[in-house]
Amino acid sequence: MNDETKRNGPTNKGLLPGILKGLATTAKTATRTTHTHEYPDVAPDLPPRSRGVIALLEENCTSCMLCARECPDWCIYIDSHKETVPATTEGGRDRQRNVLDNFSIDFSLCMYCGICIEVCPFDALFWSPQFEYAETDIRDLLHDKERLGGWMETVPPPPALDERAAEPAEVAAANKPARMPRGRAT
Amino acid sequence: MSDVSDVTHDRSVPLPMPRVGPVGEHAPKPIRVVLNWGRRYSLWVFNFGLACCAIEFIAASMGRHDFIRLGVIPFAPGPRQADLMVVSGTVTDKMAPAIRRLYDQMPEPKYVISFGACSNSGGPYWDSYSVTKGVDQLIPVDVYVPGCPPRPEALLHGIIRLQEQIAGERLSGRAIAERLGGAGRLGPADGEGAAAPRYTAHRTGSAAEVTRARVEPPR
Amino acid sequence: MPEPTPDAAQTTTVAVGAGGLATADMVLNIGPQHPATHGVLRLRLTLDGERIVRAEPIIGYMHRGAEKLFEVRDYRQIIVLANRHDWLSAFGNELGVVLAVEEMLGMEVPERAVWLRTMLAELNRVLSHLMFLGSYPLELGAITPVFYAFREREELQAVMEEASGGRMHYMFNRVGGLKEDVPAGWLGRVDDAVQAVRRRLPDLESMLVGNEILTARTRGVGVLDVATVQQYGVSGPIARASGLDVDLRRDAPYLAYAELFGEDGPGRVVTRTAGDCLARLEVLLEQVHVSLDLVEHCLSVLGSMASGPVNQRLPKVLKVPEGETYVATENPLGFNGYYLVSRGDKTPWRLKLRSASFNNVQVLTELLPGTLVSDMVAILGSTFFVVGDVDK
Numbered sequence: 001m002n003d004e005t006k007r008n009g010p011t012n013k014g015l016l017p018g019i020l021k022g023l024a025t026t027a028k029t030a031t032r033t034t035h036t037h038e039y040p041d042v043a044p045d046l047p048p049r050s051r052g053v054i055a056l057l058e059e060n061c062t063s064c065m066l067c068a069r070e071c072p073d074w075c076i077y078i079d080s081h082k083e084t085v086p087a088t089t090e091g092g093r094d095r096q097r098n099v100l101d102n103f104s105i106d107f108s109l110c111m112y113c114g115i116c117i118e119v120c121p122f123d124a125l126f127w128s129p130q131f132e133y134a135e136t137d138i139r140d141l142l143h144d145k146e147r148l149g150g151w152m153e154t155v156p157p158p159p160a161l162d163e164r165a166a167e168p169a170e171v172a173a174a175n176k177p178a179r180m181p182r183g184r185a186t
Numbered sequence: 187m188s189d190v191s192d193v194t195h196d197r198s199v200p201l202p203m204p205r206v207g208p209v210g211e212h213a214p215k216p217i218r219v220v221l222n223w224g225r226r227y228s229l230w231v232f233n234f235g236l237a238c239c240a241i242e243f244i245a246a247s248m249g250r251h252d253f254i255r256l257g258v259i260p261f262a263p264g265p266r267q268a269d270l271m272v273v274s275g276t277v278t279d280k281m282a283p284a285i286r287r288l289y290d291q292m293p294e295p296k297y298v299i300s301f302g303a304c305s306n307s308g309g310p311y312w313d314s315y316s317v318t319k320g321v322d323q324l325i326p327v328d329v330y331v332p333g334c335p336p337r338p339e340a341l342l343h344g345i346i347r348l349q350e351q352i353a354g355e356r357l358s359g360r361a362i363a364e365r366l367g368g369a370g371r372l373g374p375a376d377g378e379g380a381a382a383p384r385y386t387a388h389r390t391g392s393a394a395e396v397t398r399a400r401v402e403p404p405r
Numbered sequence: 406m407p408e409p410t411p412d413a414a415q416t417t418t419v420a421v422g423a424g425g426l427a428t429a430d431m432v433l434n435i436g437p438q439h440p441a442t443h444g445v446l447r448l449r450l451t452l453d454g455e456r457i458v459r460a461e462p463i464i465g466y467m468h469r470g471a472e473k474l475f476e477v478r479d480y481r482q483i484i485v486l487a488n489r490h491d492w493l494s495a496f497g498n499e500l501g502v503v504l505a506v507e508e509m510l511g512m513e514v515p516e517r518a519v520w521l522r523t524m525l526a527e528l529n530r531v532l533s534h535l536m537f538l539g540s541y542p543l544e545l546g547a548i549t550p551v552f553y554a555f556r557e558r559e560e561l562q563a564v565m566e567e568a569s570g571g572r573m574h575y576m577f578n579r580v581g582g583l584k585e586d587v588p589a590g591w592l593g594r595v596d597d598a599v600q601a602v603r604r605r606l607p608d609l610e611s612m613l614v615g616n617e618i619l620t621a622r623t624r625g626v627g628v629l630d631v632a633t634v635q636q637y638g639v640s641g642p643i644a645r646a647s648g649l650d651v652d653l654r655r656d657a658p659y660l661a662y663a664e665l666f667g668e669d670g671p672g673r674v675v676t677r678t679a680g681d682c683l684a685r686l687e688v689l690l691e692q693v694h695v696s697l698d699l700v701e702h703c704l705s706v707l708g709s710m711a712s713g714p715v716n717q718r719l720p721k722v723l724k725v726p727e728g729e730t731y732v733a734t735e736n737p738l739g740f741n742g743y744y745l746v747s748r749g750d751k752t753p754w755r756l757k758l759r760s761a762s763f764n765n766v767q768v769l770t771e772l773l774p775g776t777l778v779s780d781m782v783a784i785l786g787s788t789f790f791v792v793g794d795v796d797k
């Protein structure tokens with residue numbers, strides 16, 4: 001009893017104004033519309049940078065293995081073989097080309113850090129905000145290159161950068177005035 | 187503690203295979219459709235919240251995503267009253283016996299969603315010495331939701347996948363035994379490993395294994 | 406179990422209260438899976454009736470060996486793992502790692518990146534505190550506030566996701582700055598989100614501030630004195646609620662905090678002296694306001710800043726020179742320190758993690774004895790820990 005009075009102290013006014021204040025908020029909120037997103041019926045509006053699934057643009061991949069080596073989880077599996085492309089011009093040299101046999105990402109292991117996409121020097125990997133690929137068998141979470149390629153159509157264009165952002169290196173280089181070719185200056 | 191485990195260490199605990207009762211088991215198809223329909227839209231969920239993914243699970247249960255719309259009810263007082271267990275987060279070897287035990291407490295029919303990379307396969311901690319590489323080493327999993335952590339909508343998608351599965355399921359003693367046995371799901375399809383039941387630790391394992399005490403620190 | 410008296414042992418019936426009215430201590434396990442433990446903390450309580458005699462937090466149910474894993478990952482991969490130990494403040498965790506590496510490298514971070522980092526860290530602090538403001542009343546039996554708290558969280562998570570791509574684990578820091586610049590118009594949307602949160606925060610507060618039930622459950626409960634705080638190395642809002650006026654953002658400023666907590670800056674350190682559960686709740690609630698102020702200030706600075714890069718060109722293989730350093734930052738839960746020892750490799754030789762929750766949980770052994778079981782959850786919840794931060 002003594003504890004009770006000490007705890008409640010002088011704030012206990014009998015009418016419980018504090019609780020009434022909370023109830024008033026509840027009553028006020030009850031009159032407002034809900035903020036629920038009706039997901040299965042209405043597709044969520046996801047930002048383009050959202051990390052949902054990794055898409056592969058197979059034509060760009062040179063099977064250089066950089067992504068597989070940089071992956072903290074080692075969840076990218078790449079197989080490739082070399083093919084010889086015969087010379088196209090008379091007296092030219094035959095060239096070697098890497099052909100991708102298998103490119104799989106194990107999404108049960110992937111930690112969605114995006115390092116593979118960042119290190120890819122040929123822009124073969126992209127983030128897609130797609131997230132609907134829960135599976136009943138864990139083996140189906142290993143997406144092969146066809147499935148990864150299928151995600152490409154869901155990849156959104158990257159957002160424009162903030163106006164105060166520095167120009168991307170490519171743009172800065174392209175905007176530089178062309179260097180005068182040496183020796184031909186008149 | 188140690189002398190207790192000495193006594194029961196090698197004694198396996200024979201328990202009957204869990205059943206769903208004769209009505210559910212032998213119901214003709216129209217009845218089964220109705221039963222499955224009722225089952226899929228009243229999933230009392232038990233959140234086995236372990237790590238980051240648990241926060242996203244909570245987010246999915248809140249006003250913005252609100253999975254009660256899908257008939258998932260997050261007010262199960264405990265595993266004994268739950269139909270669905272969502273394992274969200276990193277399963278460590280120290281926690282593993284507790285997960286197994288709570289799963290065994292759930293009544294049939296029961297479903298498990300593995301939510302996030304950690305519980306799917308260890309995820310970011312794939313090379314850690316103390317992390318179980320996937321909760322499916324302990325209990326049978328029905329739906330795997332990928333992500334680290336998956337967004338709340340991904341959980342909703344996983345729930346829809348599970349509901350589709352429930353709609354077409356036929357509950358029989360044999361189906362349950364097969365699920366707990368997990369014959370040929372991940373192991374070799376034939377050979378010696380196939381016959382060995384995977385998830386029957388509570389019937390073939392020892393009681394001491396499940397009720398293992400805290401490891402005393404070395405003195 | 407009390408020793409049965411010889412008489413009782415000889416009877417064949419079950420011995421009924423051999424000692425009569427004498428009570429025996431009972432050991433009660435809370436957890437490891439218990440709704441009030443925010444995860445998997447186990448408490449072994451020794452009870453005398455309803456009073457707690459001894460409390461021992463048993464940790465390690467979430468131990469993932471992160472420190473050992475750091476040693477086999479390069480500095481970019483460490484960021485991914487580091488943001489996962491305290492999953493409510495991923496940005497703050499990343500920040501400590503990159504600040505330590507930048508210090509070892511002697512690297513200057515572009516100003517724009519500094520301010521963006523500061524702002525994101527403060528947004529993350531708000532997110533973390535909102536989680537507490539939702540979950541703590543839930544543990545005390547009030548379910549409504551958590552819905553309001555998560556509505557605001559969703560608002561802020563949306564802007565964080567738009568910039569970084571992740572809702573919880575941002576992976577937006579890089580050694581030398583940030584991953585990339587923010588999208589166009591993002592600063593405006595942050596401002597909208599902050600204003601929305603500010604406008605609706607009174608809804609949440611109306612359920613917490615002055616609520617008689619909440620006050621009765623928390624005032625005078627679990628009083629933590631300054632001496633104990635210092636002995637156990639408790640930090641963050643828990644320490645400040647006991648009157649220990651320490652905040653690394655002001656006392657050892659990093660990022661742009663020197664300006665924010667300077668003479669005319671909007672930053673101020675929130676303290677209370679009572680040290681009870683209510684004081685801890687008040688500190689956390691007021692810190693939300695302070696952090697929103699800081700975000701607004703960052704927005705105004707970023708809006709008037711000259712354009713510039715947000716990161717630096719890094720070598721293909723980033724190696725940190727030999728040496729060691731300790732960098733501590735003020736995470737939402739308290740001091741978060743990284744002790745980095747490098748032998749000149751691309752991976753650290755050792756990266757020790759000093760996490761705030763570990764100390765904040767240990768103080769429960771002092772805090773709980775003498776209190777009632779019914780107050781246990783109130784005290785446990787008010788110490789605001791994240792189990793991953795305890796166990797690493």
